[in-house]
Amino acid sequence: MSAITVRLSSGRAYCSGVLISPDLEATPASRTEYVLTCAHFLRERSGPIRVGGAHFHARVLGAVRIPRTDLAVLRLDRPSPPKQLLRLSTHPAPWLAPTVTEGFGKSWHRLQHRTGRVLGRTPFALGRNLRTLVTSAAVLFNNPRAVKGDSGGPVLVDREIVAVQSMITDPFGWNTGLATVAQVAPHRRAIRAAVEALDAAY
Incomplete structure (x- = not known):
């Protein structure tokens, strides 16, 4: 399993996402509470969204959809273990x-x-x-x-x-x-x- 790619799930529906640094830069051995994913998965999701990654599980606290495109940023309820985060x-x-x-x-x-x-x-x-x-x-x-x-x-x-x-x-x-x-x-x-x-x- 990739160190930075995660699975988002709500009920039986799921999609993928990626852990990112708050400054959007590459950061070695860093913890983060942020995930970049597709905005369309958030549509009509009323229940909790769970996140699973390599040796890591969390829940989504909040989300912001980026206007006019299929991107969204999520905030998790706990930071990830240290990861080699990649630059946007x-x-x-x-x-x-x-x-x-x-x-x-x-x-x-x-x-x-x-x-x-x-x-x-x-x-x-x-x-x-x-x-x-x-x-x-x-x-x-x-x-x-x-x-x-x-x-x-x-x-x-x-x-x-x-x-x-x-x-x-x-x-x-x-x-x-x-x-x-x-x-x-x-x-x-x-x-x-x-x-x-x-x-x-x-």
Whole structure:
């Protein structure tokens, strides 16, 4: 199991997320109470959200959704054990860059690593239900393919978090291997503001 990728669960529903430093920088052997994940998982969740990671369990105290994109920052009720936290990238996902997406899709307990490549970037993407909006999106091709449950998991390029998994392209139930991800660089200031708001609230 990755040291920083976690599983979020509420009832039988679950997604993925990633532990981040309050200053969004890479920090060795650091504890944190913050998780970056997909905002769409929080929709219609009224019960407690539990978080599980490597030798680590917590509950979500509060959340801030980043406007106009599928990103959210969570505050946990206890800090993680010391982790090698990764930096949130300040640059868009490079065209044709190789990627690794981490998530718990298809497996409650076993973390999956899905290699891929950036095919392009787009100003926005909209989900089939017209409720999930991703501004400053990127499109990846993954093999193995991203699946439900991977949502919220980190997309890594050169040991930096460039995005989180958001949506898959599966017309008529056929998974094409194309995935839409929510880039972090264009929303870095809003993510930092969300951390500060959660710090002040709790």
